[in-house]
Amino acid sequence: MEDIDVIELMITAQVYNDNTELDESDLPPQVRKAAWNGKSNIERPLEVSTDFAEEVYSNGEAEDAWEAVERLPFTDRESMSGELRFTVDDIAEDWFLDNADSERIRDNPVLAYAYGEEFDVSYEEAAADNRPKEADAEWVHGLVREVIGEGEEAEEMLELVDIFAPEEIEQNLDEIVLTEEQEKEVKKVMKAIEHRDYLREVGLSEIGKLLFVGPPGTGKTSTAKALSGRLELPFIEVKLSMLTSQYLGETAKNVDKVFEIAKLLSPCILFIDEFDSIAKTRDSDEHAALKRAVNTLLKSIDEVSLVRDSVLLIGATNHPKMLDYAAWRRFDEIVEFPAPDERMRAEIFRIITHEVEIEDFDADELAEETEGLTGSDLRLVLREAVLEALTSDRTKLSQEDLLNAVENFEKRKNLKELDMMDGDTPLDDDSEGHSHEHGHGGHEHVGHNH
Template sequence: MSTETDIMSLEVLELLLTAEIVNKYENLNMDDLPVKFRKLTCAKGCNIDIERPVTVSESVADKVLGISDAYSHVSKNPFVKYDDFGKRIGISALEAAAGWFFRQDCKERVKNNPVLAYYYEQAKMGDVSYEESKNSIVRYQDSKEYLEARIEEIVGDDEELKSARNLILISSPEEGEYSLEDLVCTARQEETIRKIDIALKNLDFLRERKIYELGKLLFVGPPGTGKTSLALAMAKKLRMPLLEVRLAMVTSQYLGETSKNIDRIFDLARRLSPCILFIDEFDFVARSRVTEDNGAMKRAVNMLLKNIDTISFVKNGVLLIGATNHPGMLDEAAWRRFDDVVEFPLPDLLMRKKILLKITKELDCTCNYDELAEDTEGFTGADLRIMIKESVISALMRDSFVMTASDIEQGMDSVRDRDNIRQSASI
């Protein structure tokens, strides 16, 4: 089928089949629905259960698919029924309709719809895997919609928690721009990710044996070396929301509120667990001790360290990650709070080449990657991304989609100019 009408017919029929199968199998829930069909149910908030029966009317089809007058596209199908009174559309014979749909060119639709995959796997119809289909879509519990509902449920009318919420950036697992596959990690970084993943899968075992000293990581390295990117990618991999805190932002103009704000943020993290609490600019702990209002800042730092002591990945389900560009500023009191320190060095020659290959995998580039990796010594991963972005813009300004050596040179110059401006400004 290739015409627009045929495509819309299949869209409507897929929606009807999904509703019918969901009504038949009550073990299916919101995690089984493709993202495009989640408006089909009346489920709200944090509830992953589907309110049944699920019905499809003309207005529902329009809301879910953006197709008005949906029945007109499937009216000639003998397996579709229509209720004039409620303008409801349904399937009159599920087995026959599912068989007809399966015989169409709908392999990708089935692959990306766990509800359909479940039915066809049960019916032993074709080489269909429900598990593979389910793993191919974003879980409802990983969605921004679900996370926002959870936060609303937790915060409610609590003014203190509202205050904490306004001080942090919260990202759902699906919002991560990069996955681990998009990043180039050191062997040490990869080992850390594996350890946390294994710990997450064995939390009960660790709790029973009182093995609590893990899940507090300190990321150290120059700006642009991927500390925040890796934290976000870990959130995606581990299917945990990420709460990003910049300590300098938490410092209220009313210094007396700072320690309270820190306490509230940790409280919110505990309630939202399992989650990742990512504390950037951790060297704030050291800088704060030389401020004029040393007493208020000291109380804030003590509150931070106290909360770090009491938070636990194994007990509370909160993975704590501190990040600093200036590890030398941290004293022993800060260092000993972390059970694992992960270094983020400037990328070496091989890493730079790997990063460049990943960044440009969807782009046309005539450059020599070995030479480019050599020419970009001292560049961070962020610098390389900026360089390629500027190179793409340079090519587009020539009305071309292909980056040449000249475009790359312009991108490289742009990064070096930025660095020179930064260095001159700091003198």
């Protein structure tokens, strides 16, 4: 830790405390990280103690913040609290301005606000480049806690949803191979989010509800999450199957809370997986409380809007045949996720093997041999090959290993399908409607570039 780092932090806190027009998003992310304290706002005054400074600049090693600045004539430390202070503010400020460079100011909107002119840095450019507070895991989870509170009911609520801050999302849009059509839809929705004010102005509020349709393992969840990561929006995933397993008295209330959370976290993506289970519960002779919950959900879906509330709703289903008209009509775009064609499979192989050393690697040959397999199947094939190689103490694979893994995978798949012919599962029934037929338009193009 350098003396200037600690002084920057102290001055940042001072400027932040003195200027209430600055907010959390103006603080550098590593400062916020140490300051959230489990809440969704950072209270003033922000005080800098030695512990705090050490948290901000921790890079694994224990370092002494006081040691870094104690030789400076204008610093002081409160012995009890460890709070760091300036004995003379003006001298501290002069020292800082003499020792800082423009890069330091540019990386810190709070400083750009106060001293930008001296360094030829505008507050606007610094703020535009600073990661917004909405991307912070601490902000997202702090806010959720404030809405749902503590206790049994809160825990029940958390079983219904999984919430991710953008910084927690690992899926990368560049690593998902999309059809041309999917690529187009993704671009469209990114534009719609960006220009939602304009869409509101021209009265187009019925935009921003997508339904992802396709067999399991074709990238529906990954694409939705990757969108969240790319757009730096929180991701709220609702597990509809949890609706049926919950204590039913609270379910409708919990559904309401999910939408309340979505509106608070907005702009955000609300992802409703297993959307078909709605239809299932409506058709059958279910408990009245469950019907109420499902109706609440459908009503909330109708009421939420990307343009008005900045909530992008994405539904996903593996069983489109189970959806009735009432469910379909709630979405303004249906995005098909087919099993990947040969070109897409080759591309997926190239992406997932990126970090693996493979002798004579030939993605095209593997694609030829994997007709009908989904992206998630291809991942399983790779995993199998890697584990096989490890059993003979190899971390370097060969094309042969992968071809063997494909063969084993096909064998297991055939066994599983034999088994499923006995059971009359809905999966059998709609997998035929969603196979990899090349008859569908536009799927042969690998709409992906590095």
